[in-house]
Amino acid sequence: MPTLVAKPAPDFSAQAVMPDGSFKELKLSDYKGKYVVLFFYPLDFTFVCPTEIVQFSDQVADFESRNAQVIGVSIDSHFTHLAWRNTERKKGGIGQIDYPLVADLDKNISRAYDVLMDGGIALRGLFLIDKEGIVQHQLINNLPLGRNIDEAVRMVDSLQHFENNGEVCPANWQKGKDSMKPDPKGSLDYFEKNN
Numbered sequence: 616m617p618t619l620v621a622k623p624a625p626d627f628s629a630q631a632v633m634p635d636g637s638f639k640e641l642k643l644s645d646y647k648g649k650y651v652v653l654f655f656y657p658l659d660f661t662f663v664c665p666t667e668i669v670q671f672s673d674q675v676a677d678f679e680s681r682n683a684q685v686i687g688v689s690i691d692s693h694f695t696h697l698a699w700r701n702t703e704r705k706k707g708g709i710g711q712i713d714y715p716l717v718a719d720l721d722k723n724i725s726r727a728y729d730v731l732m733d734g735g736i737a738l739r740g741l742f743l744i745d746k747e748g749i750v751q752h753q754l755i756n757n758l759p760l761g762r763n764i765d766e767a768v769r770m771v772d773s774l775q776h777f778e779n780n781g782e783v784c785p786a787n788w789q790k791g792k793d794s795m796k797p798d799p800k801g802s803l804d805y806f807e808k809n810n
Contacts, residue, residue, distance in 0.1 A: 617729060619750040624653070624742065625727035630693040631686075631715040632700060638693055641686070641715055644748065650683035650774070651744040652767055655730045655737040657758055659691040659699040665709050667739075668716075670764045675713040681771045682746075685714040690725060690736055693718040730755060743770050745778075 619625075624643060631641035643651065656667060671685050678685050689696075696716040702708020717724065725731035730740035741762055743752035752770050756762060772790040777783060 618753060619728065619742065620753055622750055624651070624744045624748050624750050625724075626748075627717075627724045627727065629717050629719060629724060631717045632693050632696040632712075633715050634711075634713045636697065636700065638697075639715070641717055643686075643744075646684050646686075646744075647748055648746050650681065650746060650771055651742075652678060652683055652685045652771065653688065653728075653742045653744060654685070654762070654767075655688045655725060655728065655740040657736040657739070658689055659695050660707065665704070665707075667761055667764070668709050668712060669704065671767075672709075672712045672714065674764050674768065677768050678771065681768070681775065683771050686717060687712075687714065688717040688719050688724055688737070690719050690722055692720050741767060743767070743774060745774065 626642065626644045628640055628642045631639055633639050633641075643653070652671075654667070654671070668687060671687065675685055691699075693716075696718060699709050700712055700716070702710075704710045719725050719737070722731055722735065725737040728740055728742065730738045732738060736758075738758065739756040739760065739762060741752075741754045742750050745751050751774050754762065769789060773784040773788060776788075776790065
């Protein structure tokens with residue numbers, strides 16, 4: 616599986632269900648100038664997927680405050696996305712979702728991002744795309760492994776910190792915390808002396 620990191624994000628145009636419940640032809644390139652958190656999930660009306668989709672929606676303000684647009688993609692149709700949105704959460708639906716859900720019925724988007732499985736559904740891929748349309752981070756999980764939405768926010772913060780300050784972000788770096796001080800346990804000397 617080749618990486619897309621440091622390469623232009625494959626553009627696409629597809630039907631999406633927008634936050635207001637309307638259908639729209641969504642183009643990734645329309646978001647140039649914003650950061651994009653593009654994530655793939657296997658199927659509507661499944662178990663792990665709604666936990667991620669709802670959590671992304673619950674935290675959408677965290678992304679928006681960072682000039683980042685969240686976009687979800689699965690191989691379902693936009694009609695199925697709408698039906699799932701129109702189903703209450705307590706009845707297995709996802710309810711109101713405050714970002715677009717893209718229909719990848721022909722599976723071309725999943726293929727372009729190399730997350731399509733042989734069985735025809737997408738792995739849990741997540742791609743952080745910068746304002747110029749370049750993929751800066753990718754994470755791909757197998758079907759049973761849900762993602763950490765706080766980590767997706769942290770990756771946006773990390774990228775923006777680097778862009779604004781020219782400083783790299785070490786392991787466990789968090790915005791607003793004094794985590795730039797070197798941790799002696801993270802140094803090569805410490806590792807060599809204790810292993």
